[in-house]
Amino acid sequence: MKNILFIMPKLDGGGAERVLVNIINHLDRDIFNISLLLFNSGGLLIDNLRDDIEIYILNSKSTLRGLPLLLKKIYILKPDIIFSGIGNLNLYLSIFIPVVKLFLPNTTFIARQASILSVNNGREKSPRLYEWLYKRVYKNYSRVICQSLYMQRDLIENYSFPKDKSVVINNPIDIDSLERLSKKKIEYPFHNSIRLIHIGQLRYEKRQDLLLKALFKLDDRYSLTIIGDGAKREELESLASNLDISNRVAFLGDKKNPYSYLKEADIFLLTSEYEGFPNVLLEANLFGLPVVSFNSIGGISEIIKDKRNGILVAQGDIEAFATAIENIDIKNFNREKIIEDTKDKYNIDLIIEKYQKVFIKGFPNIIKDKL
Helix, strand or coil, X not given: CEEXXXXXXXXXXXXXXXXXXXXXXXXXXXXEEEEEEECCCCCCCHHHCCCCCEEEECCCCCCCCCHHHHHHHHHHHCCCEEEECCHHHHHHHHHHHHHHHHHCCCCEEEEEECCCHHHHHHHCCCHHHHHHHHHHHHHHCCEEEECCHHHHHHHHHHHCCCHXXXXXXXXXXXXXXXXXXXXXXXXXXXXXXXXXEEECCCCHHHCHHHHHHHHHCCCCCEEEEEEECCCCHHHHHHHHHHCCCHHHEEEEECCCCCHHHHHHCCEEEECCCEECCCHHHHHHHHCCCCEEEECCEECHXXXXXXXXXXXXXXXXXXXXXXXXXXXXXHHHCCHHHHHHHHHHHHEHHHHHHHHHHHHHHCCCCCCCCCC
């Protein structure tokens, strides 16, 4: 049996955290003994974990400051596999892999790349330092799992990461769980309207301001429900008021279970500047919703196929975005086909099998070489 230690800062409701919880919950218990180390306790998703998972809490608010505690815990636990699942944590840990290997030579280090590095590094306080570090220490990992082909190309072409150490595994959907959660009764904010919905953290790069400006161009038949919270909420609520569309917009904040809202909606909207491989699009398609999205940097175009499960428009073009919403004839989108295709491509069993092959065999040929 393989002892595998998953590491995350904490379990908030973000996409990377949801993917990690899905992986942990569905790995084969006859093969893996699973533990999870968090830098900080709490988070929306902590209660979603199975009861048989050993959880360790470092009680460190800062990932960087908590590294000595992390390295000490790794030495004590001596796992066969260490899996790091997000951003700067992956980078910080990669610096110390050669040192840990001196004491634990048989431990395999695997990272899941949760962002597009060339985009993300540009937003750091010291972008040149991060660029330099990623090019030199990230290859210390035995394997890096990318969510999308775009993300993998970025890693190889811009950071000289060895191609034979990277693999693309798309994000999974726990279909049974989401369908069960979607059956819970809710009071949808709007009735007798075309129900637009958006789910995401209210941050600048998600560009919900453009979402509101597109709604302003639509007539009163359209309503918009926004699920998520963040630093931009007050600013966005003020913008909705200034555009005189507050009566057609509902800011619901974070929801542990947004799936009943997805099930009741008509069209899903996404206006991000960039996305790695957004889970929320898979979830929207799981409930048969067509998507209108900017064709932004990242893996969105790998998910949305024009006129089949949504419509892509040029990044930042509000006029085209609003027109695409108006032009969607919901009846012409085969919701059952959207659901069927989504289940075929992203079901949890298929994706977990790919992860397990990586964990067990190191680096199998589990996808076609598309680079």
